[in-house]
Amino acid sequence: MLSRTHRNIVILIIFVLLVAPLAAQAPESKSLAPFWTLDLEGNEITETIFSPYQLTLVNIWATFCSPCLQEMPALAELRNEFASKNVNIIGIVTDVYHSNQKIFAENRNTANYIIDQTGADYIHLLPSQDLVNLRLKDSQVVPETFFVDSTGKIVGQTYYGARNKNAWKKIIESTLSLVE
Numbered sequence: 001m002l003s004r005t006h007r008n009i010v011i012l013i014i015f016v017l018l019v020a021p022l023a024a025q026a027p028e029s030k031s032l033a034p035f036w037t038l039d040l041e042g043n044e045i046t047e048t049i050f051s052p053y054q055l056t057l058v059n060i061w062a063t064f065c066s067p068c069l070q071e072m073p074a075l076a077e078l079r080n081e082f083a084s085k086n087v088n089i090i091g092i093v094t095d096v097y098h099s100n101q102k103i104f105a106e107n108r109n110t111a112n113y114i115i116d117q118t119g120a121d122y123i124h125l126l127p128s129q130d131l132v133n134l135r136l137k138d139s140q141v142v143p144e145t146f147f148v149d150s151t152g153k154i155v156g157q158t159y160y161g162a163r164n165k166n167a168w169k170k171i172i173e174s175t176l177s178l179v180e
Helices: 004-024 066-085 101-118 129-134 165-176
Strands: 036-038 044-046 055-061 087-093 144-148 154-160
Touching: 036 129, 055 066, 055 165, 066 087, 066 101, 066 165, 154 165
Parallel strands: 055 087
Antiparallel strands: 036 044, 055 144, 144 154
């Protein structure tokens, strides 16, 4: 049987080994602001894109991701359905940028083709260094979806993987209640 002193030492060791490393990790960004980027059309976009809306669903996707492409039509429909509730949807396409301008143009054309084919006619952003620093550096899976309020503050959960329209509808409604 351990004495009280030994037990306290064991607890302290467990704390140092398990809890202290967690506290030392860099915290995940709780905001998607401030940022500057371009959309697929070359328009400059900042965090002010969020200000007209109570809630914005941000969907991180890639042109090679079949589940991403499968959920895009549903997201477009939901954007239209929730417009009257002050909800917006934007996409961030992660795999378009390339230092070679020819490859960049081809990748952008591919993304635009996908958007046309899926009807996902909401705004799609390119991954600027600001967006990478704020959120994308921590993204390891596509699709990844999270929500921001009118100031760009991240609210609710992050969702990994694709969802169908009804699942997203329930998630949007429950997340909207967090900012009302």
